[in-house]
Amino acid sequence: MRRQTVTGVVVSAALFVIAATVPVLGSRYYTFVATDIVIFAMLATSLNLLVGLSGLVSFGHAAYFGVGAYVCGILMKAGGVPFLAAWLLGGVGGALLAGVFGYFCVRLTRVYFSMLTLAFAQIVWAVCFKWNDVTGGEQGYPDVPMPDLAFLDWLPWIGSLRSGDKFYFVVLMLATVSMLAMRRIANSSFGRILTCIRDNLERTQFIGIDVRRHQLVVFTIAGGFAGLAGGLFGIFNRGVFPDFCYWPKSAEVLIMTILGGMYSFWGPSIGAAVLIILNQYIVSRTEYWPLVLGAIMLALLFAFPRGIAGAVGAAWRSRDRFNA
Amino acid sequence: MLEVRDLRKSFSGFVATSDVSFSVRRKQILAVIGPNGAGKSTLFNLITGHLAPDRGEVLLEGRDITGASPHRICRMGMGRSFQRTNIFSRLTVYENVQASLIAHQGRGLNMWRRSDAQLRDKTEAMLQSLGLADECDTVAGELSHGGQKQVELAIALAGEPRVLLLDEPTAGMSAQETGEVIRLLDRIVEERELTLLFTEHDMDVVFSIAHVVAVLHQGRIVANGAPEEVRRDALVRSIYLGGGMH
Ligand SMILES: Nc1ncnc2c1ncn2[C@@H]1O[C@H](COP(=O)(O)OP(=O)(O)OP(=O)(O)O)[C@@H](O)[C@H]1O
Ligand SMILES: [Mg+2]
Numbered sequence: 204m205r206r207q208t209v210t211g212v213v214v215s216a217a218l219f220v221i222a223a224t225v226p227v228l229g230s231r232y233y234t235f236v237a238t239d240i241v242i243f244a245m246l247a248t249s250l251n252l253l254v255g256l257s258g259l260v261s262f263g264h265a266a267y268f269g270v271g272a273y274v275c276g277i278l279m280k281a282g283g284v285p286f287l288a289a290w291l292l293g294g295v296g297g298a299l300l301a302g303v304f305g306y307f308c309v310r311l312t313r314v315y316f317s318m319l320t321l322a323f324a325q326i327v328w329a330v331c332f333k334w335n336d337v338t339g340g341e342q343g344y345p346d347v348p349m350p351d352l353a354f355l356d357w358l359p360w361i362g363s364l365r366s367g368d369k370f371y372f373v374v375l376m377l378a379t380v381s382m383l384a385m386r387r388i389a390n391s392s393f394g395r396i397l398t399c400i401r402d403n404l405e406r407t408q409f410i411g412i413d414v415r416r417h418q419l420v421v422f423t424i425a426g427g428f429a430g431l432a433g434g435l436f437g438i439f440n441r442g443v444f445p446d447f448c449y450w451p452k453s454a455e456v457l458i459m460t461i462l463g464g465m466y467s468f469w470g471p472s473i474g475a476a477v478l479i480i481l482n483q484y485i486v487s488r489t490e491y492w493p494l495v496l497g498a499i500m501l502a503l504l505f506a507f508p509r510g511i512a513g514a515v516g517a518a519w520r521s522r523d524r525f526n527a
Numbered sequence: 528m529l530e531v532r533d534l535r536k537s538f539s540g541f542v543a544t545s546d547v548s549f550s551v552r553r554k555q556i557l558a559v560i561g562p563n564g565a566g567k568s569t570l571f572n573l574i575t576g577h578l579a580p581d582r583g584e585v586l587l588e589g590r591d592i593t594g595a596s597p598h599r600i601c602r603m604g605m606g607r608s609f610q611r612t613n614i615f616s617r618l619t620v621y622e623n624v625q626a627s628l629i630a631h632q633g634r635g636l637n638m639w640r641r642s643d644a645q646l647r648d649k650t651e652a653m654l655q656s657l658g659l660a661d662e663c664d665t666v667a668g669e670l671s672h673g674g675q676k677q678v679e680l681a682i683a684l685a686g687e688p689r690v691l692l693l694d695e696p697t698a699g700m701s702a703q704e705t706g707e708v709i710r711l712l713d714r715i716v717e718e719r720e721l722t723l724l725f726t727e728h729d730m731d732v733v734f735s736i737a738h739v740v741a742v743l744h745q746g747r748i749v750a751n752g753a754p755e756e757v758r759r760d761a762l763v764r765s766i767y768l769g770g771g772m773h
Contacts (some may be wrong), residue, residue: 259666297707387639387641390638390643391638393636395622395626396630396635398618404613405609409607410601412635420636
């Protein structure tokens with residue numbers, strides 16, 4: 204293995220171990236915040252397959268997150284489907300919807316693409332908001348059951364944890380697998396072609412690439428991972444609500460991605476952690492969270508125009524950059 | 528090899544290409560010359576699918592490719608460079624060529640195999656043959672103008688085209704660089720048995736390598752033949768009066 208690979212593995216493993224010890228070290232509250240961070244890190248990373256890797260700025264990524272949450276939640280509560288199957292089907296739901304919407308979106312470029320993703324997301328939100336029989340409409344879809352985690356009980360100490368902590372472990376495992384899958388995609392031939400599309404669309408066509416087809420595929424994949432993140436969030440939140448799909452949610456994820464650094468694979472995860480921790484810290488002290496958030500964003504974007512990861516990466520050239 | 532029939536293209540009333548017909552045989556080198564705005568780039572864009580003609584057809588090895596999308600035409604064995612150098616300027620030189628190889632081998636949708644080690648030998652061989660081996664890890668956009676043109680040529684060649692279209696391959700180069708490019712093209716055409724079409728303003732370049740010269744003027748072909756014939760053509764002389772015709 205090359206030295207960089209070794210460093211990467213060591214750093215990732217260390218992060219994983221730190222993340223895994225949260226329930227042991229901290230209180231219920233820390234586990235709560237950590238679960239939130241892990242889920243949003245996954246969502247922001249899925250968005251970054253579009254924004255950072257492919258140059259497709261989606262303003263409607265929350266739609267696939269929300270749909271994944273509804274599909275998983277409804278299947279578990281109303282259909283009695285086991286957690287893992289429901290979770291995967293939530294991802295399939297997100298991917299299918301992204302496949303259909305993406306078909307139209309990739310026909311447009313730049314800001315028109317972004318506007319269309321937003322328009323579709325608003326439609327999804329409106330449907331979730333009004334379709335009382337299925338989604339619970341405005342009231343949301345409450346009481347999504349905690350999955351049955353009895354299968355973990357044989358494990359030495361995880362088995363004896365509170366159910367919230369156990370669920371955190373499940374989230375951490377599933378998110379890790381998802382993140383590694385996304386990382387693999389970003390580093391594959393497909394990922395290389397996506398960076399080409401981002402860099403120079405016209406040239407990419409004339410090395411023989413069907414640009415729209417590749418854009419549609421990555422849009423679908425990103426929607427699928429967003430759906431997977433949504434499924435976890437619905438359970439964590441003990442209910443699914445229309446605002447999962449609403450545009451402020453899309454904006455929030457986009458902010459995490461850009462703040463953390465969209466030209467780095469791990470940047471969006473850093474952004475998710477920073478934003479969620481800041482939010483927790485500030486909301487408990489002042490009601491002017493949006494104002495403080497705005498100020499912090501301004502400061503960070505001026506200080507680190509390529510995001511936090513970009514600033515760190517300049518000092519330590521990380522391999523997980525998207526060549527930018 | 529490549530045949531163009533009655534090609535016509537107008538931009539909101541302005542006729543940029545008008546009744547253009549010609550054909551190029553395998554391994555032939557055709558120079559398309561003409562003053563600025565004559566329609567040379569437009570003609571290339573019609574051939575490579577970047578523009579759709581109003582009328583007429585383009586045949587590649589007997590197959591009708593009129594109106595096909597650029598990526599299809601590229602996959603059918605056509606390579607090109609653009610007048611304004613068109614490369615992946617934020618990727619390294621290595622990645623530029625490797626991406627083209629990935630695309631050529633149809634691995635664009637492969638999501639599993641790591642990209643960085645893929646096709647290393649082929650990529651390095653290509654860089655070597657174009658004298659870019661030392662610039663392997665340079666970000667392509669940071670190269671000199673000539674270097675970038677070289678990268679674009681490498682990208683085009685990595686697709687193993689049978690027909691290559693180069694839009695002003697020596698534009699903006701010094702006399703020495705121009706000489707190197709000509710020798711390089713000569714060698715590559717020979718080695719790879721390429722059919723080459725190029726546009727050029729530098730008449731020395733044209734007459735040193737072209738087998739056939741086509742002269743475009745206001746969107747029409749006004750002369751088409753061996754370099755010597757074209758050089759003697761009275762009409763061509765009048766178009767180029769005071770220009771670079773020796
Ligand atoms: N997309 C377009 N829309 C409108 N007019 C165009 C377009 N492309 C080219 N033209 C016009 O068509 C004519 C031919 O342009 P073209 O670029 O093909 O010339 P050229 O022979 O390549 O010139 P040069 O030697 O300067 O590169 C020019 O008058 C140009 O203004
Ligand atoms: Mg031109």
